[in-house]
Amino acid sequence: MKLIHSPHIHLLRSNHNMLWAFIGMLISRLGDGIYSVAIIATAYSITKSGSGTGIVLASFAISSFIFGSISGVFSDKTNRKFLLVVSSFVCGCIIVFMALLSFWGHLELISLSVLSFILGAATQFFEPTVNAMIPMFVKKEELTTANGAIGMTDSIGYLIGPALGGVLLTVMRIEFVLLLNACSFFVAVLAGLFLKIPANQNQSRGATNLFQDAIEGFSYVGRNKYVLKLFLISSLSLLAYSPFFVLLPVYLDKEILLSSDQQSALIGFIYSALALGQFVGYWIVSYLKMKTYQYFMLSSFIQAVGFGSLAILHRDYLIIICIFIAGISFGISGSAFNTALQSKTPNNLLGRVYGVNYTISGVITPLGRSVSGFMSDVFGSRLIFVMMGGVFLSSSILARTLKRTKQDGNKNHAHNNDVNV
Template sequence: MLNIPQITLLSKNRNIFWAFVGMLISRLGDGVYSVAVIALAYGITQSGAGTGIVLAAFALSSFLFGSLSGVASDRWNRKMLLISSSLLCSGVVITMAVLSYSGTLNVTSLTILSFLLGAATQFFEPIVNALIPRFVTKDELTTANATIGMTDSLGYIAGPAAAAVLLAWLPMEVVLLINAASFLFASLAASFLHIPQISKTERKQTSVFTEAVEGFTFVYQTKRIRQLFIISCLSLLAYSPFFVLLPLFLDQDLLLSAERQSAVIGMIYSSLALGQLAGYAVVSYLRFSTYKLLGIGYLLQAIGFGCLIFVHEELWIVFFIFIAGISFGLTGSAFHTNLQSNTPDDRLGRVYGVNYTVSGLIAPIGRSGSGILADALGAKVMFSGMTFLFLISSAMSFWQTKEKATAHEENNHLPL
């Protein structure tokens, strides 16, 4: 019988199973909501600017509450936070549905509700990632991270497609209630988690803001974590322009019609998600260190996105995007495993909070700045810049592997 590490882990580890179920339902709900809220916002505002304000409110809350969610994760009961945040998300979406049905939902109330939903969703993923080291052994970390990471790919593939079908057949209010139900199911899955308790170091209780700053201080002062964050931030800056460049690339470089552009963009989204799923599926079979996995992953991203400079056929574009997608499965698993292995449990929530705060800052900067540069330089020049940054990230990752091996060898030769 074929032994698939992810399925084996799900079958034998109750906590990973329920974490997977909860994350998968949450991801599917996110996929449905991401499509529904655009349709809802545009239907109310009838403008791109108004729709952008609603979406920006969600993104802003991610930046503002990322670190605070990490502090809450380290301070309070993580299981209750998972359940409470899911229930809060459900309540917010139900409120949207009720206001929409009554005809009283406007751009102001939708913006506020979108902000609140973004704040509530900040708790689920960082807490699950912080709990994984309690659920598995150190040798199982990479497989566990890959298993949970698969929910992102599956949700990204199925969620928007489900939303399109639901919106075509059902009123918006019913779709929103289905989305709210997904959050209720996620809270139910979280209630089945059995979280092993560990002894925590007694420390003086300080303000939430002070503890959030401690998370940034720990990242900066811990060499391996600091290096990991630098590499990750550089790769995020490299990737963030992609979806901004895509319409420009298809229009000005491939000269596709508007109708064909929509079809190709859909294929690219699906190919990227399928590639990511493949990366998560194979990573458990690769016997490399986490930094080598990062180096290989960023090299694949450089190849995948870099080849877009030279190809002009749609199938080749979709193929190279698939190659780039594989890398996200490799780098995602390696990043989380490295972070979890080098961070004490009582700081892990705050460190994840720092990660989501920094990501929430870099992504919009990269997207807005790349749009201006792309208009002046063209998409292919920007793809060249992305490729260069990915190559730097890959080289830095391989260098960390070499540095770690050198340090290990020096320690082995210390006099007794």
């Protein structure tokens, strides 16, 4: 009964837009969970190296750097519902074409990397838009619960999807797995059509060009000390986390010594353990009574313990437990980051500020994945896990400084609310 009467369930039952956003995101994330296992297994089967897998994964992330800020401008300047529907449809079409290449026997390292880059570009017009729409759906005091509810779709999708994907890869061809993900995007299109958003509610005023609009997002982050500190903490944690999915197949192959089929299955269960922990984090964050900096300190410390412990483990069940523990922190920090950013940023700039976030991730993620991929081929994956733990600890220490920056951030936010952009 407590589950039924949770703040998340109450919000979804009482808010039409949040319900349809939740449904669309949930179906889309289920498909993404299946795809995430398929793309790693496929890339590694083609290259048989961490560097090759890193190239494929990095190609997706590089597009974040190129299109992140541009997508934020479109999110602030156009109708967000239209942008959400179109981007979901394009993503589905790209996955269908990827499945066709697989069927024709032309899905190789180059074609897989190119399509991953294009898919990453299309998704950039999806993620910032969804995050920027949440403050349009709920009251400010409901932001933490709303972000937790949307975050749960990611957790549920990756809880079920990867494990299912690992099993599907052992019994069916890759193109059928890809088509399942494509269908999830098309369902997201249908859910997006039910959202009720005034056409001009989110559009910024003023006649400026694309470059000036994109720069405005960076400018706001730079002059708001609190938001800038949020980005620094988030970036440091992302740098620490970015090698994980590149190291995972190498770790299971060369350190844990699993067969190819065992690797695919365990990767799926590791994804699910991470997602289950994340779900727990998103669920409990609405009940925790902590300051923003405390959320980040706690989550970074948990990540350091969870990922750092992989350097000394040899049993698959212990690996799953540590990943579950680390996953809890992602739910806590993810909801805290989005709530703080949405609270400190005017809505007519929110798409661009989220675009800055994806641009930064577009630099950090491919850099971390590519470098760690080559390093794992030389030094082994266990040493990289030790380094990941150290970076997470540094992020936890940096989060403590948010307490001193809060007052300045509040002043800057009040000042910027008076500026007509």
